[in-house]
Amino acid sequence: MNEKIYDVVICGGGLAGSTLARQLKLTMPELSVVVLDKDAYPLPEAAFKVGESSVYDGAYYFGQILQLEEYFEREHLPKLGLRYFYGNTKGELHKRPEFGISDFPPKPGSYQIDRGKLENDLRLFNKEMGIEVLENCLVKDIDISENLEEPHQIVYIQQDSKEYKTISARWVVDAMGRRRYIQRKLGLAKPNDPKFNAAWFRVKGRVDISDFVPSTEKEWHDRVPNNNRYYSTNHLCGRGYWVWLIPLATNHTSLGIVASEEFQPFSEFHTQELAFEWLERNEPVVAENLKGREVIDFKKMPRYSYSSTKVFSINRWGCVGEAAVFADPLYSPGSDLISYANTLQTHMIRLDREGKLTEEMVEEASNFYIGQNDGLSESIHNNYSYTDHGVVMGMKNIWNIAVGSSFVSPLVFNPDFLDPGKTPKTYVGVDHPAIQLDKRMEGLLLEWRAKSLRRLDFGFLDYWKGLPFLMEIRQRNLKSTTTEQELIDDRMPNLDDCEALAISIFLLAVEDTMPEMLSKFPKSMWVNAWAMGLDPKKWESEGLFEPKTQPRDFSHIREPLRKCVQVKEPMLALAR
Incomplete structure (x- = not known):
């Protein structure tokens, strides 16, 4: 038996486990970290794993948080x-x-990532940082200690020698992919x-x-x-x-x-x-x-999407990567979700070392992360009803970029996210107006697909150059140095932009499904975005024309969005 008690044992040396090890060591250089992995270097390139496409939060995590921007620029596309x-x-x-x-x-x-090459290189980088990487190790059992003063015991077999060994750690993290060892052992896995x-x-x-x-x-x-x-x-x-x-x-x-x-x-x-x-x-x-x-x-x-009832515990264990959850891959969210889980796990281990970690914080982190996965999966699964409808799908893509950039990115990468007494940690609870607005938008888009006359279309919709407000939202929010006050100050601009975008999308839906009703919405009209729908009989009763927020100019969003689409068969009587 190995008498050494590590600060953290990470079971699984894939993308999630290796990046977590690096983040922990960068954040807390004094930590003793060991990674156990069943595979051995060198891993095959080109045909190793999927998850090759990164998007902006994940890429930001790789480049800025993990300090690998130069490496990605040099070695990946x-x-x-x-x-x-x-x-x-x-x-x-x-x-x-x-x-x-x-x-x-x-x-x-x-970046577009060759997973085999990246995981090979991460192993070398981690060893250079002083992280122990034990290869050809198949984890057989994780004995989770219920006593906060006693370490966990991880039993593994070295496949080359067939010898069983045990390693001890204060924290244990399951990064063993779809095996989902901890979740299955504790009965936490959702089907x-x-x-x-x-x-x-x-x-x-x-x-x-x-x-x-x-x-x-x-x-x-x-x-x-x-x-x-x-x-x-x-x-x-x-x-x-x-x-x-x-x-x-x-x-x-x-x-x-x-x-x-x-x-x-x-x-x-x-x-x-x-x-x-x-x-x-x-x-x-x-x-x-x-x-x-x-x-x-x-x-x-088959059946690729799943979730869990818990991914982090006050008993000093966590699940990251595919050992935690797996969302629908349409928007390439895998690296994003890895970055969120790893960052939350790092926050928790830091707070534990400072004696500040509470069960409430851990539950909040776990629920936040599961909520991101489940909400994203539900949202994307709705898309399959209209993946053949370019305008509806295009508007959904734009909406998701704006909402994700406004209400997820600025929180997760902020070191104060889980700290006691910090306001941002409750920033996007289930009753937050942004969450309610997102649910209303989901319903609107499904209605739009069902009622569409396919009057609107586009040839090429350039969502960065054509919609500069999206880049403004991204640049406002995607940074790790935001202070608590800046997070608070950005709340209203973020919500204001999303509200204006929701109204602009709603007006396009009206134009496509019932153009004769456009006269009810003069150019400067402000409506209640939380009452949007495509049944005119409900507009009065649900308060569409009774906005809950101050009317304001939203031409910086409405006008470029409208210019992105064209009417297939212009109706002169409705020309505006």
Whole structure:
């Protein structure tokens, strides 16, 4: 038995476990940290794991919090945002509505990550920092101590020697992925959602979506110069599904199919042969461009989405990464959720060492994190009802960028988030107006899809250049040095912008579904965003025309949003 009692034992050395180890050591250099992992260096590159696409919170975490920005810039590909193609899935790509950006946004940006390369490098970085990394170690048991003064016991077997060993620690963190050891042992795991499934594969070489379109379509190519669409996480969307294409720095391309069982049965794409047949039927332009490509792996994940009743405990254990929860991957939230869990876990270990950690704080962190996952999954699962409707999906994407940037990012990365007596910790409870507004928006978008006349459309919606208010929201909130007072001061501007955006989206929904009702909403009219809906009979009774907030000018949001879409068949009588 190992007599040493570590401060933290992390079971699992994947992305979540390795980044947590690094964050702990950067925050508290004196900590003794050991990582146990079943795999050994070197890990395979290109065809190791999915989760290759990072978005802004996760990338901010990697670059700024973990101090790896220079490494990512050097060793992985820059990402040109999330990009979506809607419309006729069997037609020419350049004729489909496109939602994306035309140029790389200001730093900090985001990255396309080769998971094998990253996890190999993280192991080396962690060892250099003094973190112990024990490989070929399969965890067999975690004996959680109920006594706050006694350490946990972790039993593992070294697979090369078959020898059982025990290691002791004050804190133990499960980062062993979908095995979800602690949750299953303690009966905390919520079941997988049976409706959503995925399959994916990697191919050798560059599969560039720009090559899907003839070079003679100069206008299409010029709106995103230098064939830079390749660097986006590209999504081709149809009824109840989306297909991803992600470039990897090792000169491979990752492709996947994600779908709702309601619209696209898993039985039709759960093998490599079936997946390629499915692509020929549903996304023939992709299938055509894969001909002759060498497929180097094929993997699948039925019922991929799940949650838990608890992910952190005052008894000094936690779950991070896929050992905690797994949201729907449509918006590439995996690295975001890792960054949130790791940061909350680091806050808790810091407070424990200072003698300030309370059960209330731990419960709040656990509930906050589970709420983020469950709310995100529910929101994205609604999307599968309208993944074939570009305008509704585009508005949903814009809404989620604004809300996430306003009410999640500024909190999680702030070191005061869980500190006793700090106001920000209760900033976004379930009764917060932003949460209620988000629920109202979910209902509005579902109504819009059901009632849409498809009058509105877009050719190319550049959500950074075309909607500068989104970049303003992001720059206001995505930083780790925000003081408590700054968080408080930013509350109202964030809520004001989201309220104005909600009203602007509502007006577009009215224009698309019942243009004859537009006369009820003159240009400067302010309404109650928390009463939005597409049943005019309820507008009076639910108080749509009785705003609860001060009317104000919101043209900085409404006008650029309206310019992003066009009326397919202009109705002269309703010209405004």
